[in-house]
Amino acid sequence: MHDDPAGMIGRRTFLGAASACVALAALRPLPLRAADPAQYDHPWIPSDAFLADLPEWMRAFGVPGLGMAVVEDGEVAWHRAFGIADMANGTAVDADSVFECASLSKPVFAYLALQLVDAGLLQLDRPLVRYCRPDYLAKDDPRLERITVRDVLRHSSGLPNWRGHPDREPLRTIAEPGQGVNYSGEAFYWLQLAAEAVTGESLDQLARSRLFEPAGMHASTYAWNAHVARHSVFGEPAPGTTPTVQTFHRQWSLLQPIAEAQGKPLREWTWEDGVRMLPRARAAAPEGMFTWPGDLLANSAASLRGPVQDYARFIAHVMSRGSRQHWEIAEATRQAMLAPQMPLRAGWLDKGLGWNLESIDENTRWFFHGGANAGRYKTFTVGDPQRRRGLVVMTNGGGGTGVYQRVVRAAIGRDLLAFDL
Template structure:
């Protein structure tokens, strides 16, 4: 869980049934690799012909359910559901279905963190240690004291993605902060604790106040809710894989009665609540499910869940708008999110603030991000800020990468370089 190496199936799983792939080859969209803007300046709503064949791709990759949403001209223009939310019950995916967004959680938290920068609560180039130094940090690593808020958002903290044993392994750097890209969920989690310490609010409270409520993302949550309990899709592993059985869905279901007994909703829990509740949670759960307080809390790097159209509403607020409302991040801050901050592949791919950026032509960069949780949920989003359009794809299948790539190709007319890395 939480994109940890021990709990995730990180490698792509290819379908072994060559005959099935051959039968579907005719449905493969033709990617456009040319840089002529006219070739991809069209709405991103997939064609009915492609959508008619999409269930075959879902079956080929073992993906039970799928949600797609499209932003056009800065507004949610279209969304569609396919397949089943739960293979056991046969319940269909619908407009209310709540998906695990996985690492798509990170850009949303980046937006909230940048709002705190805009309001002066945080400073982009101030160190995390200036605000808060969790006791799980290594005592003998001076590089930890050089990690800034900007480093977290552009993945240049030098920290690992996740520790394999957070209950007994101090967090330490792998590289010098600010010098290169080290994709890190740990860095986002530390910044989450900084935001909690600076505001006195939990992650979900911050997200709800600064984004979910004003943007109309009312079914989104970093924790759990009655709506999420009723409408969450249940993920399935990719064919031929045996991923971890540990999922957010199972964890939140066990934690809910503990929260009710303590009289404090999970959405309001902060680090100290996790510390106090850990022994009780461990007693109620299978061994190894809750090993440190972070397992009990909302996670800015991985635990967001919501309908695809909610995430599309967020994407709409990453676009330029004729008038920005007072609750939104400022225009200069919005542009900074989508400005190269750290190269991934010089001249082609960069890290922005919370986003990956891919060069489309000399004057155009698209932003994108993918997600994977528990070997059962795969998600992807891509946006063209110049044309104020975006595409969100969420699945409840560990084989979802092969499906969302085909959706992106069919909708945008491009084959992203990021898919080959």
């Protein structure tokens, strides 16, 4: 159920792909096997023998560079870089390399949304229209009124992943909210605007003050800055595929001079700034690059970028902790985040709040998420919250799925059902 099936989302392929698991929820559950407490109780750092072979797998799948990090006992314990960050100049991937996290953006934003729930600024079961009613919503779709914050976070909003033509196509539901899984970046973007409405902050301002700085994710951003421009990896398409535009790279470089002229950094741009700056952005860019205000802004569903160890620091805060810091979500909220909210395959796979959940045995459930941007960036993370360990893998190659699956299998000692759906 990773975000990698090909050809699912049309124009918005750079924003990650949709889940293919909706119909599986109706399958009859089979009993899980009895738990073996020792079977998976080992560190997730890959062996030296596997790491020695990893460059060969990267070459086979056409993946120039890769970063991975491991969490043990709720702390970042290990990280490693492999390969090339930019094929044009031969720059190596290193500890400072900034990857596109792709749809791994969503669990981070879900955490931010749950922080706002804990603060009383959002309510999980309150309709989104009570917080924000964008003018791009369809006027003749009463189901939009029933979409809640919870629906967004568990992908039961009934909204499509992305509209093909957001400049002229209203956002409308394709299914009844709350009744099943429809993987939707549009829903996350709408919730982003709701968060902006209740806080008065842009997405990146919110993330920096409430998560990135306190969690030590200093090199992460949903937007763009000088450090990111200097250290970003450049993605390569999978062998034999047609290259697509590296949209975020090109968009941000064109918007940066506009932001500087306005005296307002891109990380601070809100929806109103996007509306105001759209004509100027269109005039400075190739036709079709900027079609609606959302193309100018940070995107909660897809535009997070940072070094792999920053993301590992984030998933460490999804684990149980002896004492939680004041900025972290409450323990009850954390447990709700990792509790089944909507079935994908009954008894085996579920949606949590921002996470996918896979049952490993009758007493163990792991969280995971994958991502894909522009056919050039493939990412994956998985965590065992009971044993407080996790793994993050980020690549800058369109063939990265085959590589990260091998990394995960070698590190955790088992396959994931998610890889076959």
